[in-house]
Amino acid sequence: MRNNLKLIIVDDHQLFRQGLIKLLKERLENVSIKEASNGKELLSMLEVQKPDIVLLDLEMPVMDGLETSNVLLNNPKFSDIKIIVLSMHEHEKFVIELIESGVYGYILKDADIDEVLEAIHAVDNGQYYVSQHTFNAMRKDISEQSKFQHSFAQESEKLSSREEEILKLICKEYTNKEMAEELNLSVRTIDGHRNRLLKKTGMKNTAGLIKYALQTGIYRMD
Structure with missing residues (x-):
């Protein structure tokens, strides 16, 4: 993983953000991690500095994750930012729509820190992170x-x-x-x-x- 990796965690639950930041900093060296409570706050932060990866929740007040991902994915000035969705939503509809729209990974919030690190490592290396849950969602979508x-x-x-x-x-x-x-x-x-x-x-x-x-x-x- 590169030195000076820049991450932003976007989630409306402060306890979740701070807990994840603590775990990531314990396992990653030379990483910069910032936080935002919703999509609007994230977009304001991007005017100052752009991260390499955004870890994005879906359900948030003011500006949710779906709207935020749509803005990031459809604006050329944000084309270098890679999105990993962190969500409690297991429904295949969310997984398929977001993966096909261009996010780099989809992780359930009950995943352990090793899976989050694996996703970050893959995405930082230009790969898509496809978890077992994502594979299952794809297979179900295919069968239907x-x-x-x-x-x-x-x-x-x-x-x-x-x-x-x-x-x-x-x-x-x-x-x-x-x-x-x-x-x-x-x-x-x-x-x-x-x-x-x-x-x-x-x-x-x-x-x-x-x-x-x-x-x-x-x-x-x-």
Whole structure:
């Protein structure tokens, strides 16, 4: 993880914010952590300094997490900020909508600190954090949209065996560097394959690629 990582925790419960800050500072070195009680307060803070990662609650007064994420994801000046949602909401609708909109991870608030750290580490390295809960939400969403599989088959280009191999590694949360080492390829070549996968499947991000792999049966999670 980089030095001088900048985080902002956005949650309306002060006790939760302060508890999480304490745990993170015990486990992370050279990290700057600020806090905000709602989305409006966060946006004011961003006028002064932008963080690398925002840990964002959904239910807050004044400006909730859904509205806040929409502002951040659709404004080019915030394009470098990565969002990890921290929420009590287990409903698949929230997970799917937010992951597909471009947030980098979705963690339930009852997760332990190790999972939060794992998500931060993955996102800081440019990866999406897809937890078991997120996988389950994707699989349920897929099972409820059987017609969608047919549209994938009709509209997406056929993947090469190498592209399918890389897609499976993406589903296993390999980084580009780890995939390059596994397949004896350069990181630049992996980048090229990843970009072609996005173009061929019509997906917008890694979460979309994982959903595509699950839906088409290219990857199966036991």
